[in-house]
Amino acid sequence: MSDGTPPAETSSSPEEVSPPNTGPQDPLQTASATDRMVIEYLRARGHTSAEQALLDALDSGDPDDKGKGPETSTISTEELVKRLAVYAQKPSRPGENVLNDSGNVLQELTTMGNPTNIQNLIASIGAVGAEEILSLDPTDKQDGFTELEAWVDGSLDMYRPEFRPILFPIFCHFYLDLIQSGFKEAALKFFKTFASPLAPAHSATLHHLSTLFLPSHVQNDDLAQRFRNEKYVVRMSRSGFGLLIGWLTEGVGGEATGAGEGFSGERGKRGRAAVMRVVNNHLRFDVTASNTSSVSPNAWEESTGLLSSLIPQANGASANLTNPQVFNSSNGELKLGPAPVPEELRLEAERVLREQAVVERDPSVQYDSFSLRPAVQGVVAPSESDLPPLPPTFKTIDVNREVEKVRDARKRIRLEPSALTSVDLNSPQSGAARARALPSICAYTLHDAGEGAPCSTFSADISLMAAGFAESYIRIWSLKGEKLKGLRSDFQASSIRDSASIQKIREKGGSSTRKLIGHSGPVYSLSFDPLSGSAGPPKYLLSASADATARLWSLDTMTNIVAYRGHQNPVWDIQWNPMGIYFATGSRDRTARLWSTDRTSCLRVYAGHLKDVDCLKFHPNSLYLATGSSDWTARLWDVQRGSCVRVFIGHQGTVSSLAISPDGRYLASAGEDLAINLWDLGSGRRIKKMTGHTASIYSLAFSEESSLLVSGGADWTVRCWDVKGTGGPVVKPRENGSMGNGDSTIVRYGDGDNNETTDLLSTFPTKRTPIINVQFTPRNLCLVAGTYQTPDSR
Numbered sequence: 001m002s003d004g005t006p007p008a009e010t011s012s013s014p015e016e017v018s019p020p021n022t023g024p025q026d027p028l029q030t031a032s033a034t035d036r037m038v039i040e041y042l043r044a045r046g047h048t049s050a051e052q053a054l055l056d057a058l059d060s061g062d063p064d065d066k067g068k069g070p071e072t073s074t075i076s077t078e079e080l081v082k083r084l085a086v087y088a089q090k091p092s093r094p095g096e097n098v099l100n101d102s103g104n105v106l107q108e109l110t111t112m113g114n115p116t117n118i119q120n121l122i123a124s125i126g127a128v129g130a131e132e133i134l135s136l137d138p139t140d141k142q143d144g145f146t147e148l149e150a151w152v153d154g155s156l157d158m159y160r161p162e163f164r165p166i167l168f169p170i171f172c173h174f175y176l177d178l179i180q181s182g183f184k185e186a187a188l189k190f191f192k193t194f195a196s197p198l199a200p201a202h203s204a205t206l207h208h209l210s211t212l213f214l215p216s217h218v219q220n221d222d223l224a225q226r227f228r229n230e231k232y233v234v235r236m237s238r239s240g241f242g243l244l245i246g247w248l249t250e251g252v253g254g255e256a257t258g259a260g261e262g263f264s265g266e267r268g269k270r271g272r273a274a275v276m277r278v279v280n281n282h283l284r285f286d287v288t289a290s291n292t293s294s295v296s297p298n299a300w301e302e303s304t305g306l307l308s309s310l311i312p313q314a315n316g317a318s319a320n321l322t323n324p325q326v327f328n329s330s331n332g333e334l335k336l337g338p339a340p341v342p343e344e345l346r347l348e349a350e351r352v353l354r355e356q357a358v359v360e361r362d363p364s365v366q367y368d369s370f371s372l373r374p375a376v377q378g379v380v381a382p383s384e385s386d387l388p389p390l391p392p393t394f395k396t397i398d399v400n401r402e403v404e405k406v407r408d409a410r411k412r413i414r415l416e417p418s419a420l421t422s423v424d425l426n427s428p429q430s431g432a433a434r435a436r437a438l439p440s441i442c443a444y445t446l447h448d449a450g451e452g453a454p455c456s457t458f459s460a461d462i463s464l465m466a467a468g469f470a471e472s473y474i475r476i477w478s479l480k481g482e483k484l485k486g487l488r489s490d491f492q493a494s495s496i497r498d499s500a501s502i503q504k505i506r507e508k509g510g511s512s513t514r515k516l517i518g519h520s521g522p523v524y525s526l527s528f529d530p531l532s533g534s535a536g537p538p539k540y541l542l543s544a545s546a547d548a549t550a551r552l553w554s555l556d557t558m559t560n561i562v563a564y565r566g567h568q569n570p571v572w573d574i575q576w577n578p579m580g581i582y583f584a585t586g587s588r589d590r591t592a593r594l595w596s597t598d599r600t601s602c603l604r605v606y607a608g609h610l611k612d613v614d615c616l617k618f619h620p621n622s623l624y625l626a627t628g629s630s631d632w633t634a635r636l637w638d639v640q641r642g643s644c645v646r647v648f649i650g651h652q653g654t655v656s657s658l659a660i661s662p663d664g665r666y667l668a669s670a671g672e673d674l675a676i677n678l679w680d681l682g683s684g685r686r687i688k689k690m691t692g693h694t695a696s697i698y699s700l701a702f703s704e705e706s707s708l709l710v711s712g713g714a715d716w717t718v719r720c721w722d723v724k725g726t727g728g729p730v731v732k733p734r735e736n737g738s739m740g741n742g743d744s745t746i747v748r749y750g751d752g753d754n755n756e757t758t759d760l761l762s763t764f765p766t767k768r769t770p771i772i773n774v775q776f777t778p779r780n781l782c783l784v785a786g787t788y789q790t791p792d793s794r
Contacts (some may be wrong), residue, residue: 030243044366053219080240118271123518138183144271145194151247159293162240165301166283168198169232172209173278176224180215200755203302204653204672230306231284237292241285248276265380286323301650310633311645314609324647328684331645334636336664336681337381339578339621341402347392349402356403376663379682382621386583388640391620404535408778415439415708415780417722417761438762439703439710439782440721447789451522456773459528463537464555465785468523473544474516474553483510486558516553518560525573529592531580534778540597542583544571550585552597564595566602569572573615578622582639586613594639603640608635617658619681626667635667636681646684650677657699661706666723668709674755676711678723688727692719692756692763699774701782709762710782712771718764718784723758 035058042051074575091641098572103296148170153164171194178187195206210222218224236244249274341349420437444465445452451470458465458479463475480482485507496505523545528538541553550571569588576583582603592613594604611630618625624639624645634655636646651674660667666687667679675688676697695714700710709721769786776782 002351012331018052052097058376061471067616078416080725085624086355086478087251089608091529092202118249132554135631138178138186139189140270141178141186141272142193144274145171145174147271148275149194149197151744155335158244159240161294163244165304166234166244168235169227169283170200170275171195171198172205172227173282174274175209176212179212180218182215184213199674201652227282230302230308232282233284233286233304233307235286235288235304237290238287241287242293248272248279258305260354262325265436277419288724292781294648301652303648305632305652307649309392309610310631310649311647319326324649325684333380334645334682336379336380336387336619338664339387340384342390342394345398347401348394348399349406352399352403353406356770366506375558376665379664382623388577388622390578390579390581395735397536400535401531402534405778408534411779412704413439413780415703415705417708417720418663420722420761421722421725434762435679437708439776439780441764441782441784443718443720443766443769444783444785445766445773446785449787450646453772453787454522455525457526457528458773458777458783458785459538459779460530460776461532461534461537461688462777462781462783466526466528466541467527467785468545470522472517472519472545472547474519474522474526474541476514476541476555476558477517478512481512483512484514485510487556514558516541516558516560517541517550518551518553518563519545519547521570523550524571525575527574527576527583529580530576530578542574542576544585548572548597550574550583562597562600563599566593569589572612575616575618575686577618577639578620581620584616584618584625586616586627588612590629592616592637593626594625594642604639606637606642606644608644612654614654614656615658617660619660620664624681626658626660628658628669630654632671634667634679636667646681648677648684648686649758650678650686650689651675657711659700659702659709661702661705661723662707666706668700670700670711670713672696676700676709676721678709688757690727690757690759692760693717695770698770698772701774701776703776704778704780710774710776711782712774712784712786714770716769716786718766718771718774718782720761720764722759722761727757727759730756730758751776 011362036053039054042054066583078083081134094220127330142641145759149167152167155163175191178184178190185495191206195210198207205223212218212221212224214305218228224564251269274468288622307324311324405706417437419433420438444456446456446467449469450725453467453469456465456467463478463480463482466474468474476484488505488507523543525544527542529540529542532538537555539555541555543551543553545551547712548565548567548569548571551560551566553559564585565590567585567587571587572586573586574583580593584592584594588605590609590611592611593602594606594608595602595639605629606625609631613627613629615628616625618634618639623639626634626639626640628634631654632649632651632653634648634651635644636648637643638645645695648667648669649672651669651673652675655669655671657670658667662682662736665681667681668676669679674691674693674695675699676693678687679685679688680687690709693711693713693715697711697713699712701711708722711719711721713719766786768789768791770789771784771786773785774782
C-alpha cells in the first residue's frame with residue numbers, strides 16, 4: 001500500500017464509567033409499574049426479542065435504584081399508550097401502528113385476555129391516540145447532528161477527510177434511536193435533512209435504513225442489530241482525536257463561518273451530549289501515530305465500519321479482531337509468483353518452438369521459449385508440489401497452449417499508460433500517446449434481449465461469444481461467422497476410429513448461433529474452459545443459474561452433460577481454474593465452493609462471508625481464490641486448505657466485481673459504492689481508490705502487463721485506469737483571492753460535481769448500453785459486451 005495509509009496503533013474512546021457488579025436479581029421484581037405492564041404486553045404478544053431487550057436494560061440500570069423495591073406510583077395515560085403503541089404494526093400496512101388510538105389499544109388488549117387490572121386501566125383512558133404522542137419531535141438528535149456537521153465542515157482542510165467518516169455511524173444511530181423510541185415522523189424528517197451528503201458513499205445502507213419505520217423493524221433487522229451490538233470502528237490521528245474530544249466536552253474548535261454564538265448554550269450542550277452517547281456506546285477509535293498531513297484523504301475510510309464480525313479470528317486469538325491488518329499479517333507470506341511449467345511439458349514446448357523457427361526461417365523464435373513463464377520480481381513463486389493435483393501426463397492440447405502463449409507474448413500490443421501523464425491531450429502529440437497508452441476496444445451489443453442478459457463471456461481465442469439470459473437459456477455465437485455444428489446422437493461408438501470419422505457424424509446444417517436450454521432460472525454467469533487457451537476453440541462451457549445449479553455444456557454436442565448440485569440458493573458466479581480442471585462457484589447461501597469436473601459433489605466449501613458471495617476470481621497460479629460479497633468485503637482463500645488468508649475491507653457497499661492482475665500482485669475490486677479499490681495481495685493493504693463511474697460497476701479486467709485496468713458498468717461507459725499512477729482527487733487551480741503559502745493548487749475534497757480521480761485515463765461512452773463484461777485477449781485487445789436499452793425500457 002502507499003505511504004498514505006496509517007498503521008493502527010491504539011484503540012480509544014471517551015472515558016466510560018462501568019457500574020459495580022451487584023448480586024443477581026429478577027429485573028421484573030424491581031421494575032416500575034410501567035415497565036411491568038409493557039413486559040406483560042410484550043410477553044403476551046410474543047415479542048420475545050423486545051421483551052428480552054427491555055429486561056436486559058432494566059437489569060443493567062442504575063445500581064442505586066436496585067433493591068428499592070417495586071415502584072407504586074401511577075403512570076399517565078400518554079406514557080402507557082406511548083410505551084405500548086410503538087411495538088405493534090398493522091398487518092395490512094406495515095409502516096403504521098395498529099394501536100393508533102385508545103380504542104384500538106383497548107380492543108387489542110381485550111382480545112389478548114390480559115389481566116383485568118390492565119384492561120380496567122386502558123378502559124379509563126380518554127380519546128388520546130398513539131400517533132399524537134409519538135409526533136412529539138425530539139430535537140437533540142437534530143441539533144446534535146447539525147452541530148457535528150458544522151464542526152466537521154468548519155475544521156481545517158487537513159482534518160476534514162479524517163472527520164467525515166464519523167458522520168455516517170452517528171447518523172445511523174440517531175435514526176435508529178428515533179425509530180426505536182417510536183418517533184417515526186421525526187426520524188423521517190431527520191433522514192430527509194441529513195442523508196443526502198452521505199448518499200454517494202453509503203447509498204445501499206441508507207436505502208436499507210429508510211425501510212425501517214417501527215421498533216419491531218429494528219429488532220428484527222440484521223443490519224440494525226449489527227449497528228446496535230457491534231462497535232463501529234473509526235480511524236483517526238492522535239491530534240484529530242484530541243480535537244474531537246475537545247469539541248465533545250467543551251464545544252471548542254471548528255466553528256463554521258457565520259455560526260453566531262457557536263456551539264455554546266443549552267442547545268449546544270444538549271446536542272453534543274447526544275453525540276457523546278453514541279460515541280461512548282457504539283464507536284471505537286483506532287488512533288494512529290501518523291501525521292495527518294502525510295495520510296491520503298481516502299485512506300481514513302479504509303478499515304472502518306462494523307469490523308468485528310467481518311474479520312476472521314486469527315489462529316490462537318481469544319478475542320475478535322478489529323484491525324484487518326493484524327489478521328492479514330498473521331497468515332504469513334503468500335506465494336504469488338507464476339505457477340511452474342512441468343519439466344516434460346516445457347521441454348516439449350521448446351522443441352516445437354525450435355521446429356517452428358526452422359520452418360519460418362526466423363532464428364529468434366527459439367529464444368522466445370524463455371517467456372514460457374517470465375519471472376516476477378518481488379514475489380515468492382510456488383513449486384509444483386504446491387499446486388492442486390494435476391493429471392500425470394500432458395496432452396497435445398497442453399503443448400499447443402504453451403506454444404501459443406509464447407507467440408502471443410511476442411505479438412502482444414504493449415500498453416504504456418504512463419505515456420499520457422506528461423503529454424498535453426490537446427497537443428498534436430496526444431494522438432500518438434493515446435495509441436501507446438489505451439487499448440483497442442471492440443464492443444458487442446445485444447439487441448432485443450427480452451428480459452435482459454445478466455452475463456456474457458468470450459473465449460480466449462476470440463472465436464466464440466456466449467450470453468446468459470433471464471429467460472433461462474444460453475446463446476452462443478461464432479465470432480468468425482462459422483457454422484456451429486454439433487455431433488449427431490444417432491451413431492454407434494464402435495464406428496468412431498479417428499478424427500475423420502468424427503467429422504462424418506457432425507450435423508450437416510447449422511448456423512452461426514446456437515441456443516442451449518437446460519436451466520430453470522435466469523443464467524447469471526458463464527465461463528469457457530481455458531484448456532486450449534488461445535491455440536484453439538474451447539470444448540466446454542460452465543454456467544450458473546438462479547435454479548441453484550451449475551452446469552457443464554459440451555461444445556461438441558451442444559448439450560448439457562453434467563449438473564452440479566450442492567448450493568441451496570441461486571448461484572451468482574462461476575469461474576474456471578486457470579488449469580482447466582477445477583472451477584469455483586459463489587452463491588446466495590454465503591459460501592463459495594470448489595468443484596472438479598469429474599465429480600458431482602464439491603471438493604471444498606469456503607464459508608465466512610456474512611452475506612451473498614457475488615463474485616469470484618482465481619489467482620493466475622491457481623493457489624488462491626478471491627471472493628467478493630454483499631457484506632462489503634473481499635477475501636482471499638487458500639484453494640487447497642480452504643482457509644481465509646486475506647481480508648480486504650474498504651468498500652461501502654456490495655462488492656460486485658473482481659479482477660486479479662496477470663502478474664499476481666494486485667486485486668481490483670468494484671463495489672456498489674461506485675468505487676474501484678486496488679489492493680496489494682501480499683500485504684492486504686489498499687493501494688488506492690479510483691472513482692469516476694456514476695452507476696454500478698459490472699466488470700473489471702487487467703491488461704496483460706498489469707499496467708492498465710478497464711471497467712464497464714451501468715452508466716453506459718467503458719473506463720480505462722492507470723494502475724501504476726498515484727491517483728487521488730483532482731487538483732484544481734486555487735481561486736483568486738484565496739490565501740496560501742505559494743502553492744498554486746488546492747484539493748477539493750468531497751466535490752460532488754466531479755468525483756473522477758487523476759488515474760482515470762479515458763472514458764468511452766456507448767449508446768445506452770450497460771457493459772456487463774470486459775476482458776482482454778492474450779494480445780491486449782479489449783472485448784466488451786452489453787445489452788442495448790431502448791429509451792422506453794424500464
